[in-house]
Amino acid sequence: MPKLGMEPIRRKALVDATIVEIGRAGSLDVTVSQIAKRAGMSTALAHHYFGGKEQIFLAAMRHILSVYSAQVRAALMVANDPRARLEAIIRASFEAGNFRGEVISAWMNFYVQAQTSTGAKRLLNVYQARLRSNLLHELRPLIGQRAPDVAANIAALIDGLYIRHALRTAMPDGRLASDRVLGCLDMMLATPKGKAK
Amino acid sequence: MPKLGMEPIRRKALVDATIVEIGRAGSLDVTVSQIAKRAGMSTALAHHYFGGKEQIFLAAMRHILSVYSAQVRAALMVANDPRARLEAIIRASFEAGNFRGEVISAWMNFYVQAQTSTGAKRLLNVYQARLRSNLLHELRPLIGQRAPDVAANIAALIDGLYIRHALRTAMPDGRLASDRVLGCLDMMLATPKGKAK
Amino acid sequence: MPKLGMEPIRRKALVDATIVEIGRAGSLDVTVSQIAKRAGMSTALAHHYFGGKEQIFLAAMRHILSVYSAQVRAALMVANDPRARLEAIIRASFEAGNFRGEVISAWMNFYVQAQTSTGAKRLLNVYQARLRSNLLHELRPLIGQRAPDVAANIAALIDGLYIRHALRTAMPDGRLASDRVLGCLDMMLATPKGKAK
Amino acid sequence: MPKLGMEPIRRKALVDATIVEIGRAGSLDVTVSQIAKRAGMSTALAHHYFGGKEQIFLAAMRHILSVYSAQVRAALMVANDPRARLEAIIRASFEAGNFRGEVISAWMNFYVQAQTSTGAKRLLNVYQARLRSNLLHELRPLIGQRAPDVAANIAALIDGLYIRHALRTAMPDGRLASDRVLGCLDMMLATPKGKAK
DNA sequence: AATGAATGAGGATTCATTCAT
DNA sequence: GATGAATGAATCCTCATTCAT
Numbered sequence A, B, C, D: 001m002p003k004l005g006m007e008p009i010r011r012k013a014l015v016d017a018t019i020v021e022i023g024r025a026g027s028l029d030v031t032v033s034q035i036a037k038r039a040g041m042s043t044a045l046a047h048h049y050f051g052g053k054e055q056i057f058l059a060a061m062r063h064i065l066s067v068y069s070a071q072v073r074a075a076l077m078v079a080n081d082p083r084a085r086l087e088a089i090i091r092a093s094f095e096a097g098n099f100r101g102e103v104i105s106a107w108m109n110f111y112v113q114a115q116t117s118t119g120a121k122r123l124l125n126v127y128q129a130r131l132r133s134n135l136l137h138e139l140r141p142l143i144g145q146r147a148p149d150v151a152a153n154i155a156a157l158i159d160g161l162y163i164r165h166a167l168r169t170a171m172p173d174g175r176l177a178s179d180r181v182l183g184c185l186d187m188m189l190a191t192p193k194g195k196a197k
Numbered sequence E: 001a002a003t004g005a006a007t008g009a010g011g012a013t014t015c016a017t018t019c020a021t
Numbered sequence F: 001g002a003t004g005a006a007t008g009a010a011t012c013c014t015c016a017t018t019c020a021t
Helices: A006-025 A032-039 A043-050 A053-078 A082-093 A101-114 A118-165 A174-190 B006-025 B032-039 B043-050 B053-077 B082-093 B101-114 B118-165 B174-190 C006-025 C032-039 C043-050 C053-077 C082-093 C101-114 C118-165 C174-190 D006-025 D032-039 D043-050 D053-077 D082-093 D101-114 D118-165 D174-190
Strands: none
Touching (some): A006 A043, A032 A053, A053 A082, A101 A118, A101 B101, A118 B118, A174 B118, B006 B032, B006 B053, B006 B101, B053 B101, B053 B118, B082 B118, B101 B118, C006 C032, C006 C101, C032 C043, C032 C053, C082 C118, C118 C174, C118 D118, C118 D174, C174 D118, D043 D053, D082 D118, D101 D118
16 A cells, blocks of 8 residues: 655645644644645654654745745736836735635734744745845835835735734635735835925 | 732733834744743743733734824823824834834734734724824814825825834834924925815 | 530531432542531541541441431331331331432442441441341241241332432332332231242 | 544443442532543544544443433343233343443433533434333333323333432342332233223 | 632643663 | 554643741
């Protein structure tokens, strides 16, 4: 019965199961047992492949971030001018795949876990840095020195919209959210330096 | 040792201890035992006064929100025109008392807990609604119909800046954060309807 | 506010509350706190008057037994011949005041407590002995040597009917129960020694 | 140490340990810890196999009832006429295996638990119904319409003798007890309808 | 007489993790 | 590779009881 090359399959199953379970529970209070059961294996095997609970969580996080990254990259490919590329980055953040109750919940929880786990903290820092650098790269040609400031605003806005949906009052609507961010973006692009006030 | 009228004293001690411990741990994985010890009493007494762990957490949350509320109200008192009042609301959000590692951490955790606990969810909804209504009230005289949209942007921005500080990379700096929000606010106030894009 | 002669009032309140609470809970898993609250006083006072939980239970038991005793004595007063007196004893056992869900439950629980508490055991032994002696006293004139045997049967039958109602399937009906016992009694009285089989 | 197929072994060990411990304590105030220790395992494992304390108790009860059932069935096999079968049923009730201090104690406690636990209540109802139906089945050919009445008497008598031994004044003697019930039975069988009184 | 305050001890339950097979 | 077996440690919570006032 031992099959060859089971490892990647098992790992993937566990990562997927972890995200689902965190989403379902709405918190990191998810037992290895639940995860393993959903992934169709014993807890012992889960430990065997990942070494421990924290590492399972980290792998799940890494997965979410890499999916998000890939989406951004793909969107950037097909956009031609800076403004279009900014839009691509922003829309990718609220893509249907990411901007779902489950993933929002997992995301929030990762922020909490980052308080404790250096691994989680590092991953979130990578995410923040990458988002900032992506934005900066497209903003510079458009607004030069004001780019860092606007990038920070946009990034905060994105995260803020995420957290505001963590309460699950209404179904998350990615289109609405990215339109809001784009509205702000255009406003900032249009405002000449130091004009306001 | 037993004196009369200990209840409010004990409750306050527990609430304070809870916030400190959540801040220290960076998560809600705080035991009643830790809280009680820091508050200088037995776990049994903590249970006696609050009934259970969740209620202790809720009380801590309620405390944080009410402190914040009081600060907003106080700031609104001394501000005379709408723009000043908006500034007051925003600055209150990043006041030194609130915008501290500990409180930010507690805050994030409450968002997570809101996924599970209806009590926590309700409290956060109250916070969001109150912030929105405060902003709206001052924005309407200034920009009329655009007020709801701008209010949503500002609110998201505030929350986003909070979450961005949850990683504790640098000391949270309230001045910087509120300046950033104010910058955006002024930009939005200055932009005539539909001009951008 | 300290009133004179409160002691008997408080004790009675506690005993009554105990019986009610045991009946309500259907088990001895009743906290001193519940009893004290129902009796309208603090747990500390309950301890002050009785010294401890077990003693409160014993007092409740003693009360039930003494009420029962009084009923038997009263019934015996007005009965003139042995047969009538036997009927009086039996009917008293199933009197409405005793043969109620609550009391049956308490009764059952006292049997259980007798396994642990010598006090409870002693009280139940007194009850059993008194019932036996009462029955014997009336049976002897009627059937002489067969009296001990018949007394034991009747006693077992009474207890058996109690236990059978502990499941609370139907409302306990004292009339039915005592008719049943009386039916058996008359059968035994009518059967000449050694006739059966 | 871990071998396969431990589950039934562990469950049996726990059930046995439960009966012993209830017998020893004379009450249901038995901790899972005590039971697990006597069964030679950790409390965690006990919970793993049974899910909780109440279920352990129910399993113990079910075991006692099924042993009793088996004895009745076995005894019925070798008895040929109704009277013999009645005797078999009655003697089985007081068989040495059942009519022991420990089991009597457990039995009494189950009656108490039935006040709270629907599972326990159901099991005792099954016992009572089965006993009644067994008795009825044999009594009908002998006494026809009087069967239900006599069955109820016999059943109550059996339970009454059990409860009377719960005080553990003397060693329970099954022979004596069943002789007493048989004596009553024969008396009832011999008494023509309505003759007494 | 009466009580609010306080706690130590204990109990059910959960869970991550390890191990032998 | 895979798992059932097993547990130690921890956690929340309850409760009888004591004590100072």
